[in-house]
Amino acid sequence: MAEKDINKERLELALEAAGLDLWENDLLTGEVICKSNKIFFELGYSEEDIASNMDSIFAIVHHDDIPLIKAAIYDHLTGVTAQYRSEFRARAKCGTWVWYANYGKIMDRDKNSQGQRFIGVTFNIDDRKRQEVLLAARETEWRTLVENSPNTIVRYDSDCRRIYANPAICAVSAGGKAALLGRKPSEYPGGENFTAYEKKIRKVFATGDDAEFELNSTGKNGKEFCSHIRLTAERDLHGEIVSVMGVGHDITELNSQRLKIREIAFYDPLTGLPNRRLLVDRLQHALASSARNGLQSALIIIDLDNFKTLNDTLGHDIGDLLLQQVAQRLTACVRQGDTVARMGGDEFVIILENLSDKTQEAAFQVETFGEKILATLNQPYQLANHSRHSTPSIGVVIFSGNQISIEELMKRADIAMYSAKKSGRNAIRFFDLDMQAAVENRSSLEESMKQALPQQQFVLFYQAQVDNAGVIVGAEVLLRWQRPTHGMTLPEAFIPVAEETGLIVAIGLWVLESVCHQLKVWEHEPGKELLHVAVNVSARQFQQTNFVEQIIDVLEATEVNPARITLELTESMVLANIPEAISKMQVLKQKGIKFAMDDFGTGHSSLSSLQKLPLDQLKIDQSFIHDIAENHDGVVIVQTIIAMANKLGMEVIAEGVETKAQKDFLIQQHCLNFQGYLFGKPMPVNEFEQALEYWATPSDESLPV
Numbered sequence: 001m002a003e004k005d006i007n008k009e010r011l012e013l014a015l016e017a018a019g020l021d022l023w024e025n026d027l028l029t030g031e032v033i034c035k036s037n038k039i040f041f042e043l044g045y046s047e048e049d050i051a052s053n054m055d056s057i058f059a060i061v062h063h064d065d066i067p068l069i070k071a072a073i074y075d076h077l078t079g080v081t082a083q084y085r086s087e088f089r090a091r092a093k094c095g096t097w098v099w100y101a102n103y104g105k106i107m108d109r110d111k112n113s114q115g116q117r118f119i120g121v122t123f124n125i126d127d128r129k130r131q132e133v134l135l136a137a138r139e140t141e142w143r144t145l146v147e148n149s150p151n152t153i154v155r156y157d158s159d160c161r162r163i164y165a166n167p168a169i170c171a172v173s174a175g176g177k178a179a180l181l182g183r184k185p186s187e188y189p190g191g192e193n194f195t196a197y198e199k200k201i202r203k204v205f206a207t208g209d210d211a212e213f214e215l216n217s218t219g220k221n222g223k224e225f226c227s228h229i230r231l232t233a234e235r236d237l238h239g240e241i242v243s244v245m246g247v248g249h250d251i252t253e254l255n256s257q258r259l260k261i262r263e264i265a266f267y268d269p270l271t272g273l274p275n276r277r278l279l280v281d282r283l284q285h286a287l288a289s290s291a292r293n294g295l296q297s298a299l300i301i302i303d304l305d306n307f308k309t310l311n312d313t314l315g316h317d318i319g320d321l322l323l324q325q326v327a328q329r330l331t332a333c334v335r336q337g338d339t340v341a342r343m344g345g346d347e348f349v350i351i352l353e354n355l356s357d358k359t360q361e362a363a364f365q366v367e368t369f370g371e372k373i374l375a376t377l378n379q380p381y382q383l384a385n386h387s388r389h390s391t392p393s394i395g396v397v398i399f400s401g402n403q404i405s406i407e408e409l410m411k412r413a414d415i416a417m418y419s420a421k422k423s424g425r426n427a428i429r430f431f432d433l434d435m436q437a438a439v440e441n442r443s444s445l446e447e448s449m450k451q452a453l454p455q456q457q458f459v460l461f462y463q464a465q466v467d468n469a470g471v472i473v474g475a476e477v478l479l480r481w482q483r484p485t486h487g488m489t490l491p492e493a494f495i496p497v498a499e500e501t502g503l504i505v506a507i508g509l510w511v512l513e514s515v516c517h518q519l520k521v522w523e524h525e526p527g528k529e530l531l532h533v534a535v536n537v538s539a540r541q542f543q544q545t546n547f548v549e550q551i552i553d554v555l556e557a558t559e560v561n562p563a564r565i566t567l568e569l570t571e572s573m574v575l576a577n578i579p580e581a582i583s584k585m586q587v588l589k590q591k592g593i594k595f596a597m598d599d600f601g602t603g604h605s606s607l608s609s610l611q612k613l614p615l616d617q618l619k620i621d622q623s624f625i626h627d628i629a630e631n632h633d634g635v636v637i638v639q640t641i642i643a644m645a646n647k648l649g650m651e652v653i654a655e656g657v658e659t660k661a662q663k664d665f666l667i668q669q670h671c672l673n674f675q676g677y678l679f680g681k682p683m684p685v686n687e688f689e690q691a692l693e694y695w696a697t698p699s700d701e702s703l704p705v
């Protein structure tokens with residue numbers, strides 16, 4: 001084959017493989033030199049179609065595209081473009097439009113630049129065109145989303161400069177788009193927050209990992225807002241990070257909701273102090289940090305003395321005011337970083353951290369602090385129209401490291417606080433191992449007390465009550481526990497535990513039943529048939545809803561004369577709920593039972609509340625009787641109580657009378673009933689009966705003890 005033919009063949013094969021249709025026009029004659037009609041066939045036309053009605057491609061080109069083709073040819077012919085290029089739609093036989101491109105060039109230009117031949121190719125670009133349309137549609141779609149998004153969208157270049165900012169961010173930025181674009185966050189708006197944010201963007205450029213950031217900024221309107229921004233690296237075709245996109249949404253509202261939830265979950269609504277939950281969290285931190293730095297910390301429990309009485313007498317609103325003022329005072333006493341929390345009720349807790357590393361020194365530090373708390377809380381309170389005084393009982397436990405659990409720490413501080421209460425309140429007590437031993441004793445006491453009633457270990461002692469002529473008119477019955485391995489145990493060692501466990505209710509009933517049986521026996525014995533017996537009632541017993549029924553049941557079952565029984569109540573148990581106390585007392589009074597107010601003078605009863613109560617007797621507390629000889633105040637108090645009792649038409653009895661001088665003074669003040677060691681100690685019933693016989697003749701001497 002000749003070289004020319006080989007080249008022709010090569011060209012045809014190449015054109016075929018590239019999908020190109022070659023054409024050539026003689027520009028001088030206008031004759032089409034080369035035309036394969038390949039396009040026509042591709043579009044579904046036959047030879048006949050071409051012969052009958054299509055001598056040129058223009059016959060099937062979309063009429064919108066014809067001027068464009070002509071303009072492109074003209075531009076090339078006139079030398080405006082170096083190459084002829086056009087794109088057009090051609091109609092297929094089936095009616096659809098297919099995209100083609102024409103690339104061509106004028107050949108053999110003469111010296112006047114006049115071309116001789118126009119040669120070029122036509123090829124199918126339908127797929128590419130469709131892709132372009134799709135791409136444009138997608139681009140519009142995305143742009144619409146981005147431009148209308150309520151989220152802020154910003155793109156940063158590798159220098160952290162903004163290269164795109166959507167309308168949402170432009171709308172909230174004071175300087176708008178102009179101020180944002182081309183600048184880094186640290187440059188505009190700048191400041192600490194934005195510098196930290198820029199650092200984060202740089203990290204995304206460095207690592208390619210997505211990141212999140214909460215950015216606080218000030219909006220155009222001057223309002224603070226917070227955005228949660230998600231930063232994503234954007235890569236080019238080679239996987240190189242070319243930009244970082246930041247999409248932010250406003251979480252200002254969410255943050256304030258979060259804050260509110262935190263407030264509710266972790267703070268006491270009344271005082272604004274951290275609540276128990278947050279306290280536990282802070283305590284965990286304190287334990288961990290003391291383990292790290294070796295310094296001692298302290299957990300301090302503060303309980304307000306007699307808060308319940310104040311709440312019950314003045315109402316809860318006044319109680320709330322006191323709690324709020326206590327919270328303020330406590331907060332003012334601590335350093336920044338220390339925690340003051342409210343546990344609920346009238347109990348507050350303070351955590352002091354970073355004390356000395358030596359336990360003893362730390363204890364001194366806390367002691368000083370505790371004294372300050374005592375002094376501050378002892379200042380009078382102005383609660384609406386009431387001026388009141390309140391005292392705290394403070395329990396302290398010192399700790400270092402985290403060997404002790406939170407529960408154990410709280411328990412220890414609680415024990416210390418109760419010890420402060422026991423010591424007479426308004427005091428500070430530290431937990432130590434002796435206290436721990438006391439606690440253990442207490443739980444063994446509790447266990448063995450459960451057996452005391454069924455195993456008949458309780459015994460009643462009788463202590464004489466005499467009149468001014470020295471005649472025994474009755475006795476106070478006092479409980480003793482013949483405890484195996486411990487011997488005769490006094491009530492103060494077990495009554496508080498019996499109160500707390502509720503065992504006192506059954507014990508109290510047993511006391512009353514035993515007393516009634518005793519009275520029934522005495523009814524038939526000359527000289528004893530008129531004796532009165534005073535029985536102590538515990539708060540827990542008195543608060544039972546069926547207290548009245550229980551007493552009546554015992555009276556009826558034993559058929560004893562109720563007039564022989566005096567129930568001794570204390571101020572606090574009555575003041576807790578005066579109307580309820582009155583109604584209970586009245587029912588029993590109608591049955592003939594008498595009531596005495598025990599330990600009178602140690603509580604807070606006012607004259608008006610005392611007047612309302614159907615009491616028969618006031619019992620002057622023995623501490624005042626002891627004070628008679630000691631100081632003038634004791635004398636005045638005793639005189640006042642006697643005067644008050646007389647005024648209210650109540651009998652008065654002095655307890656704890658130990659000396660003749662005390663008795664003489666009391667008689668002088670018109671107190672005509674006495675109880676005390678001067679007349680006899682509490683003793684078992686058989687001894688009391690012997691004493692009665694011995695004492696049958698009135699005398700000024702004391703009973704044998």
Ligand SMILES: Nc1nc2c(ncn2[C@@H]2O[C@@H]3COP(=O)(O)O[C@H]4[C@@H](O)[C@H](n5cnc6c(=O)[nH]c(N)nc65)O[C@@H]4COP(=O)(O)O[C@H]3[C@H]2O)c(=O)[nH]1
Pocket residue numbers: 463477478479490491492495508511536537538568598599622655656657658675676677678682
């Ligand atoms: N220093 C001194 N003390 C004197 C003198 N005269 C009497 N006492 C003591 O003072 C206490 C008087 O009883 P209380 O005030 O009712 O105080 C009682 C009472 O509150 C309670 N208690 C005793 N028995 C019962 C009971 O059966 N039930 C209830 N709920 N409590 C009881 O235990 C408390 C203590 O009872 P006791 O240890 O028997 O102590 C008794 C008695 O032994 C005196 O001249 N000098």
